[in-house]
Amino acid sequence: xxxxxxxxxxxxxxxxxxxxxxxxxxxxxxxxxxxxxxxxxxxxxxxxxxxxxxxxxxxxxxxxxxxxxxxxxxxxxxxxxxxxxxxxxxxxxxxxxxxxxxxxxxxxxxxxxxxxxxxxxxxxxxxxxxxxxxxxxxxxxxxxxxxxxxxxxxxxxxxxxxxxxxxxxxxxxxxxxxxxxxxxxxxxxxxxxxxxxxxxxxxxxxxxxxxxxxxxxxxxxxxxxxxxxxxxxxxxxxxxxxxxxxxxxxxxxxxxxxxxxxxxxxxxxxxxxxxxxxxxxxxxxxxxxxxxxxxxxxxxxxxxxxxxxxxxxxxxxxxxxxxxxxxxxxxxxxxxxxxxxxxxxxxxxxxxxxxxxxxxxxxxx
Numbered sequence: 001x002x003x004x005x006x007x008x009x010x011x012x013x014x015x016x017x018x019x020x021x022x023x024x025x026x027x028x029x030x031x032x033x034x035x036x037x038x039x040x041x042x043x044x045x046x047x048x049x050x051x052x053x054x055x056x057x058x059x060x061x062x063x064x065x066x067x068x069x070x071x072x073x074x075x076x077x078x079x080x081x082x083x084x085x086x087x088x089x090x091x092x093x094x095x096x097x098x099x100x101x102x103x104x105x106x107x108x109x110x111x112x113x114x115x116x117x118x119x120x121x122x123x124x125x126x127x128x129x130x131x132x133x134x135x136x137x138x139x140x141x142x143x144x145x146x147x148x149x150x151x152x153x154x155x156x157x158x159x160x161x162x163x164x165x166x167x168x169x170x171x172x173x174x175x176x177x178x179x180x181x182x183x184x185x186x187x188x189x190x191x192x193x194x195x196x197x198x199x200x201x202x203x204x205x206x207x208x209x210x211x212x213x214x215x216x217x218x219x220x221x222x223x224x225x226x227x228x229x230x231x232x233x234x235x236x237x238x239x240x241x242x243x244x245x246x247x248x249x250x251x252x253x254x255x256x257x258x259x260x261x262x263x264x265x266x267x268x269x270x271x272x273x274x275x276x277x278x279x280x281x282x283x284x285x286x287x288x289x290x291x292x293x294x295x296x297x298x299x300x301x302x303x304x305x306x307x308x309x310x311x312x313x314x315x316x317x318x319x320x321x322x323x324x325x326x327x328x329x330x331x332x333x334x335x336x337x338x339x340x341x342x343x344x345x346x347x348x349x350x351x352x353x354x355x356x357x358x359x360x361x362x363x364x365x
Contacts, residue, residue, distance in 0.1 A: 007047040007054050008033060011247075011255055012115065012202050017078050020092040024080035029089060032057070032081045035247035037074055040065070042088065044081050045247075057081070059088045069108045070099065075245040075257050076114035076202060096145035098204055101266035101330050109268040113245060113257045117201030119146040120194075122211040125154045125182070129167055131174040132319050135277055136265050137206060138175055139323055143273025146204070148178045149197060153212035156184040174316070176279045185212060185219040195220060200253045209261025217258045222251045267327045274327060278320040284312060295321075 006013050011033045021031045032046035040061050048055045059081055061073045071091075073079070078092040098112045098119060119141035123134060134150060141148035150171055158164045164182055172180045179197060183190035198220070205213050248256045267274070275282050281303060285293065289300025295317065297304070306312035 007051060008045065010249065010253070011045055011054075012117075013078075016095075017092060021078070021080060024090050028084045029080050029082055031092075032059075032079055033247070034073060034075055034077045034079060034088075037061075037245065042073060044079060044088070046081055046083060057083055057086070059083075059086050061088050064088050064091050069102075070097075070111060072111060074111045074114050075247055076116060076204070078115060098140060098144040098146065098206070099268045100140055100262070101268040112206070112259055113204040115202060116144065116146040116204045116257065117254075118198055118203040119144060119148045120198070120203055120205050121148060121150045122153050122205060122207035122213045122216060123150060123171070124208075124211045125152050125158050125164075125167065126210070129170065131170065131315070132322075133208075133265070134171060134174055135319050136267070136323065138178060139267060139270050139273040139277040140265065141178075141206075141273070142276035143268075143270040148175070149194075150175050150178055150180045151190075151194060151216065152180070152182040153216055154184065154186075155182040155189055156186045158182075173313070175277075177276065183216070185215045188219075191219055195250075195252045198250070198252075198254055198256070202255050202257070203250075204257040204259060206259055206262065211261065213258060213261070217248060217256060220250055220256060221248050267323060267330055269331065270327050271324075274320070274323045277323075278316065280312065281316060281320045 006018075008031060013031070013033070017031070030046045032044035034042045034044050035056065036043040042059055042061060043056050044059050045054050045056050047053075059079075064071075064073055064079075066072075073088065073091060077094065079088045080090045080092070081087070082089050094114045096116050097114050098116060099109045100112060102108050102110045121134060121137040121141065123129065138148050138150070152167060152171060155164060158167065168180055168182050181190050181194055181197075183194055185191070205217060207213050245257055245259045248258065250256055284303045284306045285295065287302035288295070288298070290298055293301050293303070295301050295303040303312065303317065307314050307317055
């Protein structure tokens, strides 16, 4: 007799997550996937009491709130949920996480989505193509552990097929190893190929405001599940139609996490992601005479030879250097912050130790 699939299977539940959840299994506790987070509370999809489907409940995150910004509950997390009391009791270990650095002076990371299989970078063709921004998103996507895919939206605004082909080719050259598609939510162009690429997994949709993410989410969902605002004519920028990260069921299988438009996309511990986003630069670098070659005039530099020979674009090398410098700078700031926190913690404990010793000695001793 064939057993019925788990009610949460359409949301990505599998044996691996079941094993992670097992230690938390108890009366009144159920597994669930967080589909929305808002101010310390979340919407969680959990099995219905009769086991025939799912339902959405609200839960408080107080019991899983820590001082670690990278451990903060986010959309896509799997959790053990006490539905009777309305609390998230524990978050299950993440398989993947899309993390960017915040703009705060504390140099902290911010998790945008968890347990993601595909990272779709939406880029609008209504404005000039910014390949540097595409590379930045791709570095973070590769670092997350998800498979990146670049979607050039609003392809109907580029009626000349030759011009559109050049834009796709230029983007593909800046995205080695990633699929690049031109799509139009207006005409449906490319949506079938995109749907086939995303079927059955968890996808996070990323991009600037005005990139057409909410329109694309509606097109993939087959209904108007996200509000849409027109982009400003003068610069093509949107107005943050989506204000929270929401998880949507897709009719062809899998789920989609739509995110607010990202003005800033800072790197966070993304050295491996940068290497994958610039795979061809890394291949040339492996041929350099010196293993620590800085590609800035050293003899026997294969990277500079590739630029001189027209095999590698100077723009790619410049972008590679820029992202490596930024990632190193963020890492240095983070290390400095951690050292400062350790020093403060040591001083606090030392002061507590002195106070405790003074109390034991008693007054006047």
